[in-house]
Amino acid sequence: MAKKILGYIQLVWTCDHCGTQNPGAIKSCTSCGAPQPPDVQFTKVDPETFDFIKDEALIRMAQSGPDKHCPYCGTRNLAEAQRCVQCGSDITIGAKVRESGGILEKPTASQTSAPPRKLSPVALILLLLGVALLCGLMFMFISNLTRTDQVSAVVSGGAWQRSLQILAYQQVSESDWESAVPAGAQIESCSMQYRYDSDTPRASATEVCGEPYTIDTGTGIGQVVQDCVYQVYENYCTYTSLAWVPVDTLVVSGQDLNPYWPSTALSETQRIGTQDERYTIYFSSGGDTYTYSTTNADLYLLAQPGSAWTLEVNRYGSVTSAEPAQ
Incomplete structure (x- = not known):
């Protein structure tokens, strides 16, 4: 966040x-x-x-840096002073530089709000028991997911079921930032819309600043500043362009071991997009039934009834996995 200097x-x-x-x-x-x-x-x-x-002299003094105190007589001197103005001693070495950068305003109400109340011992014990119970339940759930029986x-x-997505090359209307509009598109x-915040001034930006406050420069002069951000606005555009877009999905399904893909009759401005295949095998064992889903066509073709x-x-x-018995 940028600091804007209002004055001294x-x-x-x-x-x-x-x-x-x-x-x-x-x-003195x-x-x-x-x-x-x-x-x-x-x-x-x-x-x-x-x-x-x-x-202007006081402003330059504030900008020169924090004062330093003579190690011999304690007199305060300007940052650029070579010798003490009081005793004449060399203060280029050993002088104590005053701390600077502190904020002089009183804290706001939100900063001085009462500290959060501490939990009572009983409430703390109940909270810990609740956390322990939750962890135990999560452990049991994960264990039951990962532990399997043959x-x-x-x-x-x-x-x-198998499906084919059909794409067509045609005009589409879309929206994006002007800098991201593809080449050849018709805007x-x-x-102008808000896009992001910047710490530095930019073209087409709106300056948004907080309340002024004073910084101790260490010279007896306070620097009044504001924390500012710059809300950058850029062109957000609607444009048309040629693109491959989904226009249809062909689906075929069956309950045998002869899966096939949908037949297609594509024009010059069409092509096949994504292809999807899903297979489900049903099992029985001692009166229980199980279902296993997969995208592995080779595994499905092995699922002869009665095998x-x-x-x-x-x-x-x-069912987490299935394979023909050896």
């Missing part, structure tokens, strides 16, 4: 020695002369408003 405001700090409130850019207390402490806390003059600074059975019958109409087969049957009575 003067902050204030309170002297630890005499309690005087001073402008943030002033290095205006009342007793005490230097700002290294852990000085800046606050806004008015929490509800932004009185933007017009002084069953000897004979084929009692079968059924098959009928377009309209002996070995089935793998799970605890729910479903």
Whole structure:
């Protein structure tokens, strides 16, 4: 998310020695002369408003980086200072740089909401028991799915179905983003529609920003910013083009061992699309009946009525595999 800088405001700090409130850019207390402490806390003059600074020198100071405190006398100096303005010591080494980047506004109501209530011991025990029971039931279900028994059975019958999808090359009307319209298509109409959010400004984008807030620059000057996104709008178009589209599905079925494909009479602008085949074998074993579905035509052709087969049957009575008995 992009940060949009609205401007800079003067902050204030309170002297630890005499309690005087001073402008943030002033290095020492205006009342007793005490230097700002290294852990000085800046606050806004008015929490509800932004009185933007017009002084270019103060703005440059805020942009130069956080202040640093002299390791010898504690005086606060600008970020680019080579020597302390108070004692003249070299502060290129050993100076403590003030922390910066903190947000000065008070948290919103949602941020200061009461912490969630803790569960009572009884409720926690009941929750754990419920989770344990659910895990146990899931384990039993999966175990019954994967655990199988061998069953000897004979084929009692079968059924098959085969289908062909017929495609035709013809004009179709579709919609997509203008950048995705295929070459050669005829665009009928377009309209600007929201497509995505961007962190950087873009053409045909709408800027959407949150509430302004203040960042502590570490200089006594606050930077007022907004978090912004840019809602990008692009042309969404309706177009016509030539494409292969389904126009019919031919289906044949039977209950014998002679499956075949539907016969076709295609024109020059037609072709066969997807092909589907499904086979069902019925079994009986000691008064029980079983059904096995497959797409394997070779396996189905082996299912002669009365032939002996070995089935793998799970605890729910479903056949997971079938093959002729050896």
